Amino acid sequence: MLELLSPPPTDPLFALVAELGAVVRPERLDLLVGVYRDQTGTTPVMAAVREAELRLAERGESKEYRGLSGNQAFNRAMTSTVLGTEDLISRATAIQTVAGTGALNLLAEFVHRTAPGATVWISDPSYVNHRPILESAGLTVRTYRYLDAEGRPDQAGLLRDLGQARRNDVVLIQGCCHNPTGVDLSAEAWDTLAELAAHHGWVPFVDLAYHGLGDGLEADLLPTRTMASRVEEMLIAVSCSKNFGLYSERTGCAIVLGPSQQALRHVESTLQNVARVLYSMPPEHGAAIVTTILDDPGLYATWRTELDAMRTRINANRSDLVAHLDSLGCDRPAGILAQQKGMFSMLPLTADQMLRLREQFAVYGTGSGRINIAGVSAHRIPYLANSIATVLDTPTRPTPDPHLAHH
Structure with a gap:
């Protein structure tokens, strides 16, 4: 039976995730999977979630x-x-x-x-x-x-x-x-x-x-x-x-x-x-x-505060990227990104330009141009903007320095 099994189509997102896993370049930037990351690059457990888990553990309810x-x-x-x-x-x-x-x-x-x-x-x-x-x-x-x-x-x-x-x-x-x-x-x-x-x-x-x-x-x-x-x-x-x-x-x-x-x-x-x-x-x-x-009103208030902080960080990342692109003469992509909301942004780049981002600068988004704006630390945004400007061949952009990209 198994010899009759034909190969299924590859999931393009997780194929890129697997490719990224083999990349050892220090400047690499993972903007693929839609998870929130904080300034340190970590996907945190929310304080409200930790407290709820402690309460559940203390109650010790049945697993029926x-x-x-x-x-x-x-x-x-x-x-x-x-x-x-x-x-x-x-x-x-x-x-x-x-x-x-x-x-x-x-x-x-x-x-x-x-x-x-x-x-x-x-x-x-x-x-x-x-x-x-x-x-x-x-x-x-x-x-x-x-x-x-x-x-x-x-x-x-x-x-x-x-x-x-x-x-x-x-x-x-x-x-x-x-x-x-x-x-x-x-x-x-x-x-x-x-x-x-x-x-x-x-x-x-x-x-x-x-x-x-x-x-x-x-x-x-x-x-x-x-x-x-x-x-x-x-x-x-x-x-x-x-x-x-x-x-x-x-x-x-x-x-x-x-x-x-x-x-x-x-x-x-x-x-x-x-x-x-x-x-x-x-x-x-x-x-x-x-x-x-x-x-629980107290836990609910804690969760809402944390959720608002996540949204604020995402919005700040997007605004910062827009400002850097503007300063590099990338008016059109900056204007497009400024209209967007939430975890994802769609870069106005071709599949070939997204490939160049991966190959030249180890910046990983999907071939369609989607990036997880919550996946980048604030200090990496200038590197991301410069990389985008480079693949767009924007005349005023400086060439990104890969040696400084991860600092």
């Missing part, structure tokens, strides 16, 4: 199975955090998942069971795992335009494309801090999308992975809440990896909204049925951490 829906207190806390108002919460049901990716998978399978072969629209570009997850569930994937030539939201193109979406199609929209571009839709665009969804009957599917890292937690959740208040049905995939720093704990949830609880009567059991086949029951530890934080 929680059931197919996972930790129900976690599901309630996450639904309340995301939706905010009793009116919306009363129309929702949720199930704990294996992180945000698990929520996407679960909801994709849910769509397939509800409407086999349904069409799901995703942005172009979109998170690299969106299409494989949706197609693996047997769904048809189409794309809608997202950016214009200057890196701004292409609202006219987006609306023309989604004008073709039909009743019971699904439209996947990232709630904030768009991956890979860092460019978010305006409040007006969200209003228009809500009107389109309500008028044409397509179902919004919101992917929430970075809330709190763009404009602040409440501001980042507002578009999702606005959409939920305007449509009868909606799907939401939520990740706790980024804003709680629980990357390896694989903590998330899938939320489904309907017009009433009566309409939701078979939703949770259907999600449970899908989960039973995929992984049976989700891991408990991360969900218990998040629940402990969200249910």
Whole structure:
């Protein structure tokens, strides 16, 4: 049997991660994987998370199975955090998942069971795992335009494309801090999308992975809440990896909204049925951490303060990079980057220029131009800016000094 197995396609991101692992150059700069790093280059455990873990250890609760829906207190806390108002919460049901990716998978399978072969629209570009997850569930994937030539939201193109979406199609929209571009839709665009969804009957599917890292937690959740208040049905995939720093704990949830609880009567059991086949029951530890934080006012305040500090550092990094690019005569890329939010930025570079960044300067981003702006220490930003200016052949730039790059 095994000799019949053909090689699967290589994941481009993790192929680059493997390549980076073999690089020993001291100036190397890892801007690939979407994890938050502090000024020392470390992905920290948040103080609120450490305290929650201590409390859980002291309680010494049983490790018994929680059931197919996972930790129900976690599901309630996450639904309340995301939706905010009793009116919306009363129309929702949720199930704990294996992180945000698990929520996407679960909801994709849910769509397939509800409407086999349904069409799901995703942005172009979109998170690299969106299409494989949706197609693996047997769904048809189409794309809608997202950016214009200057890196701004292409609202006219987006609306023309989604004008073709039909009743019971699904439209996947990232709630904030768009991956890979860092460019978010305006409040007006969200209003228009809500009107389109309500008028044409397509179902919004919101992917929430970075809330709190763009404009602040409440501001980042507002578009999702606005959409939920305007449509009868909606799907939401939520990740706790980024804003709680629980990357390896694989903590998330899938939320489904309907017009009433009566309409939701078979939703949770259907999600449970899908989960039973995929992984049976989700891991408990991360969900218990998040629940402990969200249910305790003191821990919640600590977490919000830490989350705000993370966002502030990300924003400062981006502003600093923009300023350095401006000073080097890179006006266009500086202007494009200045419009972006959250952990990721999309450099306006070609695949060949991104290759030059890797080969000449050991600066590792994806071939599409995506970099993790939270992955660079402040003192490395001049080196990054000079490297970008060099591959852009900007006349005023100095050549980066690799011997000083890591100091």
